[in-house]
Amino acid sequence: MADQNHNSPAFTIDLDQAAQAWESIKSAKQIAIISHRHPDPDTVGANLALRSALTKAGLQIQSFCVDAPPETCQFLEESACYQKNFQPENFDLIISVDCGGIEQVAFQKQFPDIFKSNFINIDHHASNQLFGTINIVQTNLSSTCEIIYQLLHFWELPVTTDISNYLLFGLYYDTGSFMHPNTTPTVLEIASDLVRLGARLDLITKSLFQNFTENKFHLWGQILEKIKVTAEGNAAAAIPHQDLVKHQAGSEELSGLTNYLSMVKGSKFAVMVSEEETGQIRGSLRSVSGDVDLSKLAQSLGGGGHRKASGFSLEGKITEHPFWTIQQN
Numbered sequence: 001m002a003d004q005n006h007n008s009p010a011f012t013i014d015l016d017q018a019a020q021a022w023e024s025i026k027s028a029k030q031i032a033i034i035s036h037r038h039p040d041p042d043t044v045g046a047n048l049a050l051r052s053a054l055t056k057a058g059l060q061i062q063s064f065c066v067d068a069p070p071e072t073c074q075f076l077e078e079s080a081c082y083q084k085n086f087q088p089e090n091f092d093l094i095i096s097v098d099c100g101g102i103e104q105v106a107f108q109k110q111f112p113d114i115f116k117s118n119f120i121n122i123d124h125h126a127s128n129q130l131f132g133t134i135n136i137v138q139t140n141l142s143s144t145c146e147i148i149y150q151l152l153h154f155w156e157l158p159v160t161t162d163i164s165n166y167l168l169f170g171l172y173y174d175t176g177s178f179m180h181p182n183t184t185p186t187v188l189e190i191a192s193d194l195v196r197l198g199a200r201l202d203l204i205t206k207s208l209f210q211n212f213t214e215n216k217f218h219l220w221g222q223i224l225e226k227i228k229v230t231a232e233g234n235a236a237a238a239i240p241h242q243d244l245v246k247h248q249a250g251s252e253e254l255s256g257l258t259n260y261l262s263m264v265k266g267s268k269f270a271v272m273v274s275e276e277e278t279g280q281i282r283g284s285l286r287s288v289s290g291d292v293d294l295s296k297l298a299q300s301l302g303g304g305g306h307r308k309a310s311g312f313s314l315e316g317k318i319t320e321h322p323f324w325t326i327q328q329n
């Protein structure tokens, strides 16, 4: 049998920044961990994993996000711990997880000076502006949860069963259920280690996939009926706000649709644009194959993200006739 000791993964994170981060954490009295707006399983998993590990190490932690975690995260222990009433003066250290840009932190709108305080920025998005005083930004890694996995080992903090579940949730989500090209051999080794430590892959998949309401099927049915597929096999869906109203659905009911669109045979990428009530259009771009850099396309529309998954928002509305058109304000 091979050596079963998994306590020393090959570190690929910036160990100098990781060591500085630990010094900063150890000396902090009150620590805030911030997840990005419209939180997803990676930012929630990373937040709760770090929170659990640092709390067990005797530190005082509170978790914040401007938006509540989505329903898919509610099976996680501690998912209800998030607070919205962030007061930076109550903390001597702020940590952001999976925030791919300053605007993702969202609290800086209210408190523009928060990046001037002790601020650890942990993320894996290429768009990250290194806004922290310490930056652990690893664009080569699948997820922020993969970074946290390395950090906990480097800091010699135990990966307990609850933490293994949080980390696997983010890892599984950000690799598109281990289908995206960021599913490296290391990702699968980490996933294996986390399952061995007690992570519940069955509950994770159930929460992410067995959650369709009848309304969501009807909404998706209506959207799928009207998708456009180009000669190259790229699929596009546009969802005017009235479709959501008709099915009494929120924008969270669209989660997963772009991945679904990229199942078109031969597709290089898929795009979904949806209109929010506010006159804001959110765009989501996904690629499962093909050598396309969607972060550049998103950036040209004022957004950002990864090569294979990115997004943008525009002000405007979607009109249906004669073809789907975005009317920018």
Ligand SMILES: [Mn+2]
Binding pocket: 042, 043, 098, 124, 142, 143, 144, 174
């Ligand atoms: Mn992520």
